[in-house]
Amino acid sequence: MADLFSPLTQRSVTFRNRIGISPMCQYSATDGLPNDWHLVHLGSRATGGAGLVITEATAVEAIGRISPADTGIWNDGQTKAWSRIARFIDSHGAVPGIQLAHAGRKASTQVPWKGRDLVPPEQGGWQPAGASPIAFADNYATPLELTVDQIHAIHDRFVDSARRAVEAGFRVIEIHAAHGYLLHSFYSPLSNCRTDAYGGSFENRIRFTLEVANAVREAVPDALPVWTRISAADWVDDGWTIDDSVALAARLKDVGIDCIDTSTGGNALRAKIPVEPGYQVRFADQIRREAGIATAAVGLITGAKQAQAVIENGQADMVLIARQSLRDPNWPLHAARELGQADRAKPPVQYERAF
Numbered sequence: 537m538a539d540l541f542s543p544l545t546q547r548s549v550t551f552r553n554r555i556g557i558s559p560m561c562q563y564s565a566t567d568g569l570p571n572d573w574h575l576v577h578l579g580s581r582a583t584g585g586a587g588l589v590i591t592e593a594t595a596v597e598a599i600g601r602i603s604p605a606d607t608g609i610w611n612d613g614q615t616k617a618w619s620r621i622a623r624f625i626d627s628h629g630a631v632p633g634i635q636l637a638h639a640g641r642k643a644s645t646q647v648p649w650k651g652r653d654l655v656p657p658e659q660g661g662w663q664p665a666g667a668s669p670i671a672f673a674d675n676y677a678t679p680l681e682l683t684v685d686q687i688h689a690i691h692d693r694f695v696d697s698a699r700r701a702v703e704a705g706f707r708v709i710e711i712h713a714a715h716g717y718l719l720h721s722f723y724s725p726l727s728n729c730r731t732d733a734y735g736g737s738f739e740n741r742i743r744f745t746l747e748v749a750n751a752v753r754e755a756v757p758d759a760l761p762v763w764t765r766i767s768a769a770d771w772v773d774d775g776w777t778i779d780d781s782v783a784l785a786a787r788l789k790d791v792g793i794d795c796i797d798t799s800t801g802g803n804a805l806r807a808k809i810p811v812e813p814g815y816q817v818r819f820a821d822q823i824r825r826e827a828g829i830a831t832a833a834v835g836l837i838t839g840a841k842q843a844q845a846v847i848e849n850g851q852a853d854m855v856l857i858a859r860q861s862l863r864d865p866n867w868p869l870h871a872a873r874e875l876g877q878a879d880r881a882k883p884p885v886q887y888e889r890a891f
Contacts, residue, residue, distance in 0.1 A: 568608030582630035585868030593637035600638035622705035633708030639717030641666030715802030765797035771807035785827035793814035812825035840871035
């Protein structure tokens, strides 16, 4: 029986425990370049005992950033800057992972502490593009509808960024297909009213996500895992559902995806989400059972015993910690001690006196 501090192996990669650090945007980059903030932020989670540390949503092209302060990996300078961070994470026993993203219709917005209004081109923003010309909210831009040629070009940018990520030293590549961003906006009926091969039926709406997943899987060495984050439900009656997610997850498994990072929401302002501790675990559990693929659970997982129960009960293969990690970068070390497993999560030798 697995527990929170048992290792997990996917392909040639072994995670020292079942605790991952979830992608969390820091809105602190310039021209897509990660900097010292990102090194310290991500590096401290590695020294804090996590088994996997995933970068924030990292754009595959400049107009794919959520804000002008987001990171990217579409050029050589960014690739080199990320390599320093990946190397540090790896040197402290955690697996470095990167989330490749395109914000789609939710791009070109302000950083959160300045509000979520549109950043216009004259202030360093750009015209967002998406599945259909449907704005996410009144204070967001109406996106340009992508042509088929533009869809194919973005597909190629995901592939190029995946290759760059491997070059930079990342050993888990995650495709961001959740939270109302570009790929989610294609598979959700709330944001896709296309009538071509990328809209209408379920098969057409998932086409872009599957094409990207298949191409990224082919571009990444067989020895390395490729994950996909999805929103398992839109939380509205006429939106994407958990049954849709099970079907998509099974198709992603068929093209070689190794794990479904299971989140929800982000594509509808009218969604009524019952936020409570572990509120998304049941989705990870259902996808794991019904699609037969590994899952990672995320969402208000804050306690050691809570996280342990998710793994012990077979609801997910890994738990991802987000805000709790911001409060306590050493959460895995503290969780090990609470669970009586201090010998399985060692602090850096420089910190041993504190433990």
